[in-house]
Amino acid sequence: MITAEQKPIQEIIQYIAPYDRILLVGCNECVTVCAAGGRKEVGLLASALHLNSLKQGKTIDIKEITLERQCDPEYVEELAPYIDGADAVVSMACGCGVQSVAGRYKNSPVFPAVNTRFMGASLGQGVWSERCKGCGDCVLGITGGICPVARCSKHLLNGPCGGTSNGQCEISPDVECAWRLIWERLKALGLENRYEDLMNAKDWRPGGAGGPGKIIREDLAQ
Amino acid sequence: MENFEPEIVAFCCHYCAYTAADMAGSKRISYPSNVKIIRVPCTGKVDAIHLMKALEKGADGVYVAGCLEGDCHFKNGNIRALARVDRVKKQLTELGWEPERVAMVNMSAGMGETFAQVAREFTETIKKLGPSPGKRTGNENKVAS
Numbered sequence: 001m002i003t004a005e006q007k008p009i010q011e012i013i014q015y016i017a018p019y020d021r022i023l024l025v026g027c028n029e030c031v032t033v034c035a036a037g038g039r040k041e042v043g044l045l046a047s048a049l050h051l052n053s054l055k056q057g058k059t060i061d062i063k064e065i066t067l068e069r070q071c072d073p074e075y076v077e078e079l080a081p082y083i084d085g086a087d088a089v090v091s092m093a094c095g096c097g098v099q100s101v102a103g104r105y106k107n108s109p110v111f112p113a114v115n116t117r118f119m120g121a122s123l124g125q126g127v128w129s130e131r132c133k134g135c136g137d138c139v140l141g142i143t144g145g146i147c148p149v150a151r152c153s154k155h156l157l158n159g160p161c162g163g164t165s166n167g168q169c170e171i172s173p174d175v176e177c178a179w180r181l182i183w184e185r186l187k188a189l190g191l192e193n194r195y196e197d198l199m200n201a202k203d204w205r206p207g208g209a210g211g212p213g214k215i216i217r218e219d220l221a222q
Numbered sequence: 223m224e225n226f227e228p229e230i231v232a233f234c235c236h237y238c239a240y241t242a243a244d245m246a247g248s249k250r251i252s253y254p255s256n257v258k259i260i261r262v263p264c265t266g267k268v269d270a271i272h273l274m275k276a277l278e279k280g281a282d283g284v285y286v287a288g289c290l291e292g293d294c295h296f297k298n299g300n301i302r303a304l305a306r307v308d309r310v311k312k313q314l315t316e317l318g319w320e321p322e323r324v325a326m327v328n329m330s331a332g333m334g335e336t337f338a339q340v341a342r343e344f345t346e347t348i349k350k351l352g353p354s355p356g357k358r359t360g361n362e363n364k365v366a367s
Contacts, residue, residue, distance in 0.1 A: 008316070009313065009316045009317060010316065040269075040271065043271050044270055044271055044274060044313075047271060047274035047275060047278050048274065048313055048317060050278050051274065051277060051278055051314075051317050051319060051355075051356065052317050052318075054278070054354075054355065054356030054359065055317065055318060055319065055355040055356060055358075055359060056359065057359030
């Protein structure tokens, strides 16, 4: 899923300072799971903004709404009845959701309340770790199910660098060397010979270097 | 300020602090009437939003009273509550509110005297801090609504 973290509250306060009526929009998908921008976080942020306005001696009107998905037009449409009643929109979705809302309601200023971080998996309650870079040409099939693009700090494709130390990455003792993990996994699978196969230089164009990505499914697109 | 009588909300666990409050009553130990008790099945049920809403609606201070560490009837509800209290403290600091307005305390069901003492001490702390920042800016009516 896409992970995110709430922005510093003062940054959000600065965004909305000129406005009195705020539409605060959460998303029921990834940001709910990573506890950054779901219904609960919408309530907490609204409450924090209310506390701030009370301290400033101001009155602020906040309409809270959480969409099923902020990155799909049919759900973004659900904001239509409320948009005219708001001076500004604050989105707690990932960057995709913020842009979907901003693209649909062009007369309303839309501000992000979270910083979108990475595509990650949950390691346990309250802990998420990056697992995918969206490189557009998955190599997990030949690396034992461990991604060197996302989990090696240098995105190396043919074994570890000289910075690996006792199986950990040189950037931090808390970061495991992806190539150590790959080697151990290949060994456990009896596929050590695969380690000797050299990977060609990667074509980074499908992963963003070729411009913004786009998928068109001819059988689905209308 | 001298006559300031704070509004204090105490979220009390049914199995410990609420029973301790009962014990204080049975033993005729008095504690400030500023403290309004909300009984919860476990402090693990108290979410950050409950603390924030209490402050938003006009409480000058809020505390969560749970079982002694290791004694939670639901294993670790009190530990979870402590984490939420700490999170709200951090949020209040970022908003320029005094983090001392929220607190986590622990006690057992038999500690009636402790319940009363905590109520007295927390009330004194809030009295020293003064009214909630939301009430100092002419928003008294808004916070009460």
